[in-house]
Amino acid sequence: MLALAIGSAMAALMAIAAALATRRRAVAVEARLATASRDLEAIQQAFSRFAPAAVVEDIVTQGFSTQSEKKEVTILFADVKGFTPLAERLDPAVLVRVLNGYFAGMSRAIERHSGHVSKFIGDGILAVFGALESNPWQANDAVHAALAMRSALADYNASLRAQELPALAIGIGIHRGTVVAGVIGSADLVEYGLIGAAVNTTARVEKLTRTHDVDILVTAAVQEVLDRRFQLRAMAAATLRGISEPVQTYAVDGFEAATPRPP
């Protein structure tokens, strides 16, 4: 009887110990899952600034997204003028610091006007308006962003000069057109990207800022829908690589809230 009682007690104790161990393992697994979930959410929040919410959810839930669509967007491309000689002159650490400060200021200006920075390409910035969310005012937003970038750069240059560093000059090209937007890349590297002639045209319009010696150029596709309070100057039509007809562009001098330009 005593042996039976001791045996039963020991069996009970062993069962309790096993249950406690199982519970400890379950708690540890749940803690790891909670940590992984929080990390995933942080990635999701970060990625949602570069892709539409539906695309982000696809990637989170199934690891990929096949969503792609044709949409009309307004594209802004900005580039630092004379960057190559600048890069050769400056110490690498200083160059990176200057560039990052520039990127931060320009990104703020773009995002403040409902744009999204799609990518940094060397010293270039590719921004898009109307890609992540529908935006009936994308053309106006893009040009307001460009003016804000001009103003932000002036402030940044003042701080660079105070540090005895060379000031930066930029060219900005803005164009509006239809692109295919979707998740593109390989298994190892993907991005939410834009494909279409409009992207190339924008980059080439930016290059024209050097030809016309201005800092902001917009194409006719932008000009025709733009708020008449933007002060524009027509530039001579120029030939762009890959486009048979000369392209008409307009320099943006400013925005006069009280006085619209003539129709």
Next chain:
Amino acid sequence: MTSPAPSRADDSRPVDWGVWGECLVPVGTAQADLKAELRRHIGATPSWVGRISACPWLGFTCADFMSNATLHVDAQLWQLIGLVVSRDNSCRYCYGIQRATLKIFGHPEEYLARLERDFQSVALSPQARAALTFARKISRADPRPSADDFAGLARVGFSRTDVAEIAFTAASSVFMNRIATILALPLEPLEAFTESWFFRLIRPLMVLQSKTVMRLQGAPRLAAPPPAPPGAPGTAVLAALAESPAAAVLRRGLDRAWSSDLLPRRTKALMAAVIAKALGCTNGEAEARTLLGAEGLTSVDVDEILANLGSAKLDARDARLVPFARDTVRYQAPAIQLRAREATVGLSPGEILEAVGVAALMNAVSRLSVLLEAC
């Protein structure tokens, strides 16, 4: 439309919401009738009631929207929709309240955390899952819910009125999220309280109190909305909600907003037009254009204002409130609070509250207009 009981699990860390700014309006003296109305609706007086005293209609409309005015959306689903939409809109205030309410009614922390992160992975009935997915689409409105979305709801057993009420529940959250976020209403201590040991002790009493309040309110009753005053928007959307008591709630909110003279009707109609255009709500934009025509604006003037979110013909206040209305459609919390501060410089507390209230209301109405398109 009910959800199965959640499983028990451990606590998890709350989400990082970033900085919640200072409230946009000062504290005033809260009206006794408003306090009584809030207590009748939700059983308590929120801490912000004094801050919206300068715009009485807003307080009464918030009271209406903070309780369940539907016939077919049960209390749990109503709270779950509020939680999901509030999180989607990054509304720290509403999210905290909804979370605390769900905890009072017995949902453990881990269930709520999983629900917030991805409600697709949580044990929900097909109907609840479909309702939450639809509610989030109503809130995001990009793209707007389509005929396929409505067909999906019908497949899991929702009637047309059920769908309208789910949409209204989401739109109620859209409204309250904007009021709380744009004004930066001070956070309630309720959520922190639900983390305390004392809460665990008195939770049964709180549940009893909440159920008593709901029992005293009674079920929402379907009543014909009062006749619309001339010139108030939302007629078509109200007709789409006609089989629900929610129609009367929305009617009262719109009528109060349009009858108030803190801001001119022209300003309110301009904001409504901009929000409708931003959300692709053709019905709402057409209604607002009609209202603007009655206020003396030509169609050419309205075309210019809507195309450019501005015009040399706008006065200084409208020149700021028109683009601000667009900013209220989709936003990040810190940025919209900063924008609100910039846009309302020089306005009285009453004007600020009315501007935010109208923006919030028209965001709800323009999202509800999907009921006209596909339902």
